[in-house]
Amino acid sequence: MIDRIDTFLHKGKRKKLVDLLRQKGCTDEQVLAAINEVPRHTFLDSAFLNFAYDDEAFPIGEGQTISHPSTVAFQTQLLALKKNDKVLEIGTGCGYQTAVLLEMGAKVFTIERQQKLYEKTKLHLSSLGYNARFFYGDGYEGLPHYAPFNKIIVTAAAPYPPDALLKQMAIGGTMVIPIGKGAEQIMNIIQKKSETLFERSELGKYKFVPMLKDKSR
Numbered sequence: 001m002i003d004r005i006d007t008f009l010h011k012g013k014r015k016k017l018v019d020l021l022r023q024k025g026c027t028d029e030q031v032l033a034a035i036n037e038v039p040r041h042t043f044l045d046s047a048f049l050n051f052a053y054d055d056e057a058f059p060i061g062e063g064q065t066i067s068h069p070s071t072v073a074f075q076t077q078l079l080a081l082k083k084n085d086k087v088l089e090i091g092t093g094c095g096y097q098t099a100v101l102l103e104m105g106a107k108v109f110t111i112e113r114q115q116k117l118y119e120k121t122k123l124h125l126s127s128l129g130y131n132a133r134f135f136y137g138d139g140y141e142g143l144p145h146y147a148p149f150n151k152i153i154v155t156a157a158a159p160y161p162p163d164a165l166l167k168q169m170a171i172g173g174t175m176v177i178p179i180g181k182g183a184e185q186i187m188n189i190i191q192k193k194s195e196t197l198f199e200r201s202e203l204g205k206y207k208f209v210p211m212l213k214d215k216s217r
């Protein structure tokens, strides 16, 4: 059962989390304001409720995890969102990252390959009043019919930046993607300068669940 009530206790814990994220180096006040709004405890199973505002990752079913709040903060900060940016998210998971993007005024298109998570998260986010476009599919393919995207955020570990996603970036757009095949990955930020020119930089080590091919397994 999900605890939907947002109490003063939850709000207080969120404020403390925001202070912690600031100490850990998050400087984007818009990201921090969004994290201060999104009721993370409603995204977690009741067993983890007391820890919902700790900087920890938790299981969300189907062998997947919700990312650490500091990872969400860091990836979102790297996106440098502008209001009304069209954002493609790969790996909806429990939808916490999706909600943070929506709080910041982005138009969000999000893909999940696990059908159960896709269905559960779609319901949960709508019940909180968050409107994203949800897709059950394979993130390696992106969403060609809705491209180009100003920003792409990948929340699973990719072995390489998928071609389809590079193609679907707007010129001047940014993709934030953890790349690596082992237990740890390197956060990459890719800027699209022209149809054929991309600039890439690397920003620290992270641990994500793998981005798996095709949605049928």
Ligand code: SAH
Pocket (backbone or CB within 6 Å): 060, 064, 065, 066, 067, 090, 091, 092, 093, 094, 095, 096, 097, 098, 111, 112, 113, 114, 117, 137, 138, 139, 140, 155, 156, 209, 210, 211, 212, 213, 214
């Ligand atoms: N943003 C999520 C993080 C979830 S973990 C959150 O805040 O909860 C990564 C998610 O990526 C998992 O739900 C996993 O099922 C999904 N995933 C893995 N490979 C994928 C693929 N090829 N396409 C779409 N989603 C994928």
